Amino acid sequence: MELGWLLLPLLACLILTGMHAWLGIHILSRGVIFVDLALAQIAALGAMTGILFGIEPGTTLSYVFALGFTLVGALVFSLTRFEKSKIPQEAIIGIVYAVAGALGIVVTAGTPDIHAVEKVRHILMGRSIVWVSGAVVLKTSLVYGGVALVHYLFRKPFLLVSTRPEEARERGMNLRFWDFLFYTTFGVVITSSVQIAGVLLVFCFLIVPAVFGAMWAEKISTRLFLGWGLGTLASMIGLLLSYELPSGPVIVVVFGGLLLSSGMVKLLLSGRRKAQITGGAGLIVGLSLLVLLFASRFHAAAESEENTGSRTGTAGEGVQGTPSHKAVPHEDLSLRHMERELLSSDSSRREKALEVLRAHPNPKLLPALHKALQREDDPDLRIHIAEEGMRMRDRAFVGEVVQLIGKTEMPFFREEAIHLLKRFVELPPELTRAEDLDASRLASWWKKAGKQLVWDPKKHRFASPGN
Amino acid sequence: MKDKARVSLLLAWAVLGLVGLGMGQQVPRPKLRVVATLPVLADLARQVGGDHVQVVSLGKGQEDPHYVTPTPSLMQAVRRADLFIEVGMSLEMWAVNVLDGAGNKRVRRESKGHVYASEGIPVLEVPVSMTRAKGDLHPNGNPHLWVDPVRLGLMARNIEKGMERVRPSEARWFQEGYVAFQKRLDLAIYGPELVKLLGGKVLNRLALSGKLQSFLKRKYKGKPLSARLGGFLKLAAPLRGRKILFYHQNWIYFSTRFGLEVRGFVEDKPGITPSASHKLKLMEQIKAEKIKVLGTATWNDDSVPNALARETGIQVVPLPAMVGATKDAPDSISMIRALITRLLNGYSKG
Known part of the structure; x- marks a missing residue:
């Protein structure tokens, strides 16, 4: 197995780990576990609202919309941290999540452009890490770099506000301001990270390393390093295991497995007998699950979780009925246009042009018509062309029909050509007597008598003056 | 002595024979690596390219074509591909991500190794006016072309041209493959x-x-x-003029081809679960117009259709809207046959 494909997704995972492990520590101590889901939902709502104003998803303007909404979300979250309230902030977050999601559906129910809506869901809710391109990795690392700089410069106030808000308040810090700044930077990160990794994976990058760190260490810096280590490990194992499987979900499962094993090890080390037994048993179960996962990697790829509840399609109560070719516009009878249509490579356009020609005969088009007949490979259209030619009294087309009768393979069109000839040409009785016209006798008749044929306006046919 | 001569003669003959055999077998060229977004395109590519091509489909038959499950192995296939085929018309919106992510210059959009199977094919449901006054209708028309057997041939033609473009040395082979497929298709459609x-x-x-x-x-x-x-058109003749409801607007080419009269859709707006009022309206309509059959794609949510069936007795017919969606649709031609047969069965029960 070549490993070249791993490079970009792994790089993306490492960048995600780097940023999210840090933010996760804050999120965990603030106890706002699901705030990233709510912010992602709000960003999607922003982009969907953009569609109402005719803004294509995926454009910069759409991103601005998404960010703008995220800012509003940040404001809401910074204003809803109450001291000793009966209402935990998780409740607010859950409500915002549900309402933003529902609003997205309601808002877009009015737009017929379902594609744009799907695109938003696609971009903001559920892309896959294996689709990441070099440009996106670069862009994301620039955005994260900016956020990381802010967080590095203000790491002390940020940590204080997240971990010990009472102390921060006593010191006279403006909690609302710092909360707003935190959620704003957090929102910026989430809006871009969900775009490359999808909500499931981003949630894991955020929370699991922080939980792992808190499990084993007290000091923030130690927790951070532990988190980075776990994130890197899970990304690598997950990507390697996922060759035939959807990568994002596999990494999530690996995160879960690693955290579970770590919990069991913690129990084993606890020194209490009962806990040790539980831990040991759990570890065995966990390991065998991992082995199972590894084995399944060699089986057919499983369905992805990213793929649930998906159905939709085209918009359009559009016109039903005849196919809408780029048809000959009704009134354009100019020589140049008609020539082009008669010689078009699209047979339906040629057909249409012949119909127009029938309604508006124009002998100036005869040379084009001859050329069209030479090129035509549709036996039905050949007959049409010859018919229009004879209708415009061009004797040469009689010869063309004679030739067609000789060479047409399809029996039906041979017969049609014979009908046509009989309709437009007065044939000598010895030729028409037989049931089927004999092609070679017909050809020799044309050679002999063809030049004498003239249009007889009374009979509306070509006839030899002698007859 | 005589024996020895005979043996050596035999040997010489055998050696010559082997050499001859070796010369007859041309050095095998590496197969053209084709990646198609959807199984139906993959099937067409196989039909046209025969054993000169190696085809991978990104989507699966049971999947909604608007979505696909990406795995690194699929990305790898795109990375190595000589030819990439998609329907286009904004159907596979994920395709651009795949192409960007794979970074394979040979198959990027607008390059030689990229095929829009829908190119130049007459389409339906193009918005009448291109002003966006009525909202943002899709400007390119309905992209679900492959449920019309006639358009299948046009798509195969586009794919053949693409193969010829990237492997001009094998043009004859691809042309013959296309002509043979078109012939099979024509016979299947018209008899x-x-x-x-x-x-x-x-x-x-x-x-x-x-x-x-x-x-x-x-x-x-x-x-x-x-x-x-003969063929499909004769088989489907009893469907002509019959009223039908569909779940989603992906059947227009099929219903136009076989003369089904589409009376409405379960989805009020594409992609959105119907509102209660729409459901009531549908129930009234089914009763008033005596509509017998409701066609759904196998991946559509069946809760609303089943509710309609319980309350009005309408027959819900799950249809393979993609090659490989059901067992009776292993390839494109049998997919069309399965669609017709299933609908005929639905009407005979309804």
Whole structure:
């Protein structure tokens, strides 16, 4: 197995780990576990609202919309941290999540452009890490770099506000301001990270390393390093295991497995007998699950979780009925246009042009018509062309029909050509007597008598003056 | 002595034979690596390219074509591909991500190794006016072309051209593969008699311009041509003029081809679960118009159709809207047959 494909997704995972492990520590101590889901939902709502104003998803303007909404979300979250309230902030977050999601559906129910809506869901809710391109990795690392700089410069106030808000308040810090700044930077990160990794994976990058760190260490810096280590490990194992499987979900499962094993090890080390037994048993179960996962990697790829509840399609109560070719516009009878249509490579356009020609005969088009007949490979259209030619009294087309009768393979069109000839040409009785016209006798008749044929306006046919 | 001579003669003969065999077998060229977004495109590519191509489909038959499950192995296939085929018309919106992510310059959009299978094919449901006054209708028309057998041939033609473009040395092979497939398709659609009398080219043109039915009223040897109709069109003749509901607007090409009268959709707006009022409206409509059949794609949510069936007795017919969606649709031609047969069964029960 070549490993070249791993490079970009792994790089993306490492960048995600780097940023999210840090933010996760804050999120965990603030106890706002699901705030990233709510912010992602709000960003999607922003982009969907953009569609109402005719803004294509995926454009910069759409991103601005998404960010703008995220800012509003940040404001809401910074204003809803109450001291000793009966209402935990998780409740607010859950409500915002549900309402933003529902609003997205309601808002877009009015737009017929379902594609744009799907695109938003696609971009903001559920892309896959294996689709990441070099440009996106670069862009994301620039955005994260900016956020990381802010967080590095203000790491002390940020940590204080997240971990010990009472102390921060006593010191006279403006909690609302710092909360707003935190959620704003957090929102910026989430809006871009969900775009490359999808909500499931981003949630894991955020929370699991922080939980792992808190499990084993007290000091923030130690927790951070532990988190980075776990994130890197899970990304690598997950990507390697996922060759035939959807990568994002596999990494999530690996995160879960690693955290579970770590919990069991913690129990084993606890020194209490009962806990040790539980831990040991759990570890065995966990390991065998991992082995199972590894084995399944060699089986057919499983369905992805990213793929649930998906159905939709085209918009359009559009016109039903005849196919809408780029048809000959009704009134354009100019020589140049008609020539082009008669010689078009699209047979339906040629057909249409012949119909127009029938309604508006124009002998100036005869040379084009001859050329069209030479090129035509549709036996039905050949007959049409010859018919229009004879209708415009061009004797040469009689010869063309004679030739067609000789060479047409399809029996039906041979017969049609014979009908046509009989309709437009007065044939000598010895030729028409037989049931089927004999092609070679017909050809020799044309050679002999063809030049004498003239249009007889009374009979509306070509006839030899002698007859 | 004599024996020795005989043996050496035999040996020489054997060696010559082997050499001859070796010369007859050309050095095998590496197969053209084709990646298609959807199983139906993959099937067409296989039909055209035969054993000169190696085809991978990104989507699966049971999946909604608007979505696909990406795995690194699929990305790898795109990375190595010589030819990438998608329907286009904004159907596979994920395709651009795949192409960006794979970074394979040979198959990028607008490059030689990229095919839009829908190119140049007449489409339906193009918004009448391109001003966006009525909202943002999709400007390119309905992209679910492959449920029309006639358009399948056009798509195969586009794919053949793409193969020829990237492997001009094997142009003959691809052309022959296409011609053979088109022939099979023509026979399957119109039956042998009409194909012999009129040729597939004419029939397909007439079918696409909607003039086939009136054309077939013309007489040949005393009988109207329609009496000689065979294939899918004959099989589906009982469907002509029958009323039907569909779940989603992805059947327009099928219903136009076989003359089904589409009375409405379960989805009020594409992609959105119907509102209660829409459901009530549908129930009234089903009763008033005596609509017998509701066609759904296998991946559509079946809760609303089943509720409608319980309350009105309408037959819900799950249809393979993609090659590989059901067992009776392993390839594109049998997919069309399965669609017709399932609907016929639905009407005979309803």
